[in-house]
Amino acid sequence: MDIDAIPPDAENEDRRFFLKQSMLIAGLSMAPADLLHAALVPDDGPVGNAVKVKVSLTVNGKRKRVTIDPRMTLLDLLREHLGLTGTKKGCDFGQCGACTVHIDGRRALSCLTFALMQHGAKITTIEGLSDGEKLHPLQEAFIKHDGLQCGYCTPGQVMSAVACIREGCAGSAPEVREYMSGNLCRCGAYPNIVDAILEVKKEGLKV
Amino acid sequence: MKPFQYLRPKTVQEAISMATDNPGAQYIAGGTNLVDLMKRGIASPPKLIDINHLPLKKIEHRYDRLRIGALALNSDVARHKGVVARQPLLAQALLAGASGQLRNMATVGGNLLQRTRCSYFYDLALPCNKRQPGSGCGAEGGVNRTHAIFFAGNGFGGYEASSCIAVHPSDMCVALTALETNVVVNGPEGERRVMMKDFHRLSTQQPELDTYLRPGELLTAIEVVDNAFAKHSHYLKVRDRASYAFALVSVAAALQMDGGRIWDARMALGGVAHKPWRYWAIDLMLRGQAPSEKLFQEVAEHEMQSAEATAQNAFKIKLTTNAMVAALKTAAGIS
Numbered sequence: 001m002d003i004d005a006i007p008p009d010a011e012n013e014d015r016r017f018f019l020k021q022s023m024l025i026a027g028l029s030m031a032p033a034d035l036l037h038a039a040l041v042p043d044d045g046p047v048g049n050a051v052k053v054k055v056s057l058t059v060n061g062k063r064k065r066v067t068i069d070p071r072m073t074l075l076d077l078l079r080e081h082l083g084l085t086g087t088k089k090g091c092d093f094g095q096c097g098a099c100t101v102h103i104d105g106r107r108a109l110s111c112l113t114f115a116l117m118q119h120g121a122k123i124t125t126i127e128g129l130s131d132g133e134k135l136h137p138l139q140e141a142f143i144k145h146d147g148l149q150c151g152y153c154t155p156g157q158v159m160s161a162v163a164c165i166r167e168g169c170a171g172s173a174p175e176v177r178e179y180m181s182g183n184l185c186r187c188g189a190y191p192n193i194v195d196a197i198l199e200v201k202k203e204g205l206k207v
Numbered sequence: 208m209k210p211f212q213y214l215r216p217k218t219v220q221e222a223i224s225m226a227t228d229n230p231g232a233q234y235i236a237g238g239t240n241l242v243d244l245m246k247r248g249i250a251s252p253p254k255l256i257d258i259n260h261l262p263l264k265k266i267e268h269r270y271d272r273l274r275i276g277a278l279a280l281n282s283d284v285a286r287h288k289g290v291v292a293r294q295p296l297l298a299q300a301l302l303a304g305a306s307g308q309l310r311n312m313a314t315v316g317g318n319l320l321q322r323t324r325c326s327y328f329y330d331l332a333l334p335c336n337k338r339q340p341g342s343g344c345g346a347e348g349g350v351n352r353t354h355a356i357f358f359a360g361n362g363f364g365g366y367e368a369s370s371c372i373a374v375h376p377s378d379m380c381v382a383l384t385a386l387e388t389n390v391v392v393n394g395p396e397g398e399r400r401v402m403m404k405d406f407h408r409l410s411t412q413q414p415e416l417d418t419y420l421r422p423g424e425l426l427t428a429i430e431v432v433d434n435a436f437a438k439h440s441h442y443l444k445v446r447d448r449a450s451y452a453f454a455l456v457s458v459a460a461a462l463q464m465d466g467g468r469i470w471d472a473r474m475a476l477g478g479v480a481h482k483p484w485r486y487w488a489i490d491l492m493l494r495g496q497a498p499s500e501k502l503f504q505e506v507a508e509h510e511m512q513s514a515e516a517t518a519q520n521a522f523k524i525k526l527t528t529n530a531m532v533a534a535l536k537t538a539a540g541i542s
Binding site: 053070071073092093094097100103106107108109111112113114116117160163164167169177178179180181182183 | 243
């Protein structure tokens with residue numbers, strides 16, 4: 001089945017299209033084999049290889065519509081389809097925090113959610129944090145305090161740090177260490193990362 | 208990852224019908240455990256039922272109980288004023304688990320249904336009765352430092368070699384067990400309430416099953432009945448690193464105190480059994496007593512008499528004893 005064969009034009013039409021499509025997919029599983037079913041999903045098998053799904057979501061303020069394999073994670077969607085390679089793939093199993101993004105304003109691991117489950121969501125990645133060439137205060141603080149060495153975990157650290165301050169969990173060094181514990185840094189830049197976060201918090205800068 | 212069919216129900220009844228009509232289908236909520244298991248090929252449901260759009264997120268106090276929707280996020284529950292005020296033990300346990308990112312994704316229902324993190328369960332090349340029934344238990348004669356020390360409970364069953372010595376990984380469930388929470392379940396035969404003590408299984412039969420849920424059943428809420436433990440409860444978690452690790456041992460201690468004496472006591476232990484381990488006799492042992500380190504030491508050692516170490520985890524017996532004493536002292540306010 002080629003879902004692209006039914007291109008939606010307007011954005012609100014897009015949502016209706018997705019819903020219709022969801023119901024269609026749902027309907028396939030509910031109904032006994034009928035003509036439509038036979039035509040779309042041969043052998044009553046699960047979809048995935050044959051069928052792509054259309055997903056619409058807002059990434060860094062821009063509406064994105066993509067047609068993807070249902071198995072694609074949000075992380076792979078960002079990196080492979082949208083070219084937003086700032087978000088890093090570390091372990092890909094939810095253990096390292098390198099893939100941290102904000103989903104509807106809250107920090108989350110993009111490797112542990114299927115992109116199609118985020119239909120309609122607002123995603124912010126590290127690319128969406130700065131204001132043009134002007135870096136976000138936490139990005140400035142990470143540079144000032146040398147909060148990185150190789151830099152691979154840094155986008156996840158920064159996204160998590162922004163959330164840590166917004167959540168009100170950056171009141172002291174022990175609190176920062178606890179609430180940043182989901183972001184691993186194998187270079188061991190932890191003390192400098194904590195300093196960077198505490199400074200932004202202390203200065204009361206808007207994050 | 209094996210392909211799957213994606214279903215998105217709008218009502219609880221629709222979700223249950225989808226699950227009933229599609230054997231092997233799995234519900235997905237936060238996905239923090241299931242997506243991980245699907246990537247590794249440990250779970251390969253032919254159909255995924257995305258329940259995130261069902262109206263099951265509400266946290267409210269009704270009559271004599273706190274009712275928390277199964278889709279409430281771990282982070283929302285931990286910060287909810289009513290939870291913090293009425294059931295601080297639950298909030299403490301939630302904040303002891305996972306990370307800020309994971310707590311923003313993981314739901315109450317998913318936390319109850321998460322699988323063990325036993326390394327043999329996760330390694331497809333090694334035997335595991337839970338992943339592949341009848342294949343044997345790799346941990347029994349292998350690396351079992353983090354495994355169970357309690358095997359039989361409630362007078363039923365007993366330790367059977369070649370079953371499963373994995374532990375339940377949740378922190379939240381340890382607090383819920385101490386708080387005698389009800390789990391509200393909806394299914395093809397309607398709604399029912401299951402007490403926490405009856406929700407998870409011991410591993411003696413069918414280690415591939417973690418709970419007594421019936422096919423097609425969906426968790427809709429948990430209910431914590433009001434109690435008088437808020438002033439004197441403590442969740443203590445001991446792990447290999449200071450944060451962001453599963454428990455080696457954890458203790459949920461809840462005391463009701465008045466006039467310098469203990470009038471009610473509940474305790475559950477994590478990281479020691481196939482399910483959150485309830486210390487049933489603690490109420491009888493502490494009731495009417497004045498708290499002291501000596502008393503707590505005796506009480507802790509009493510429960511540990513029925514513990515059995517594996518080749519590598521004898522240290523857990525001392526560790527659990529000490530953790531129980533420390534948690535009781537903090538709860539009683541004498542530390």
